[in-house]
Amino acid sequence: MVIIKTKDFILRPITLKDAQGYLECHQDKDAKRNFMSIPKNLREAKKEIKEGLNKEKITWVIEVKGEFAGFIHLELNKNPKYKHSAVISYGIHQKFRGKGLATKSTKAVTDYGFNILNLKRISGICRTFNKASARVLEKAGYKLEGILRKNKFKDGKYLDDMIWAKVK
Secondary structure, three states: OOOOOOEEEEEEOOOHHHHHHHHHHHHOOOHHOOOOOOOOOHHHHHHHHHHOOEEOHHHHHHEEEEEEEEEEEEEEOOOOHHEEEEEEEEOOOOHHHOOOHHHHHHHHHHHHHHHHOOOEEEEEEEEEEHHHHHHHHOOOOOOOEEEEEEEEEEEEEEEEEEEEEEEE
């Protein structure tokens, strides 16, 4: 898998050694509201990372000055009718939020998807209450396509999601 270098950060392939940072990205109150699956301990974080190491899902670590600042996924669609598309998702470590890393890494991975993988469509999904994630997608050039009402069920409640997409 490719390494993407920018002046602010490096996107490098995730490894099992990144499990602690990956776990921490999922543990604060805001993150727990937004993710459907939350590893509860280091063993579960390693299991999620290991299960994600396949060719349909590319996961990079967002690294700033040698520190784990977050992660970003590009999940390729394995259905031959939709192989031109992927879904992007990300998580930023609490101490690195508000610095533009999610937007910059989303732009970098989107460029990689369009220019290297020859994708035609990349979408991102976030909860309607997750204004920060919606702003990331908007600033990265994605357009809001609609609201998926009662799209997820978590903790006894139905959740609405926004679907954003960028096409080439």
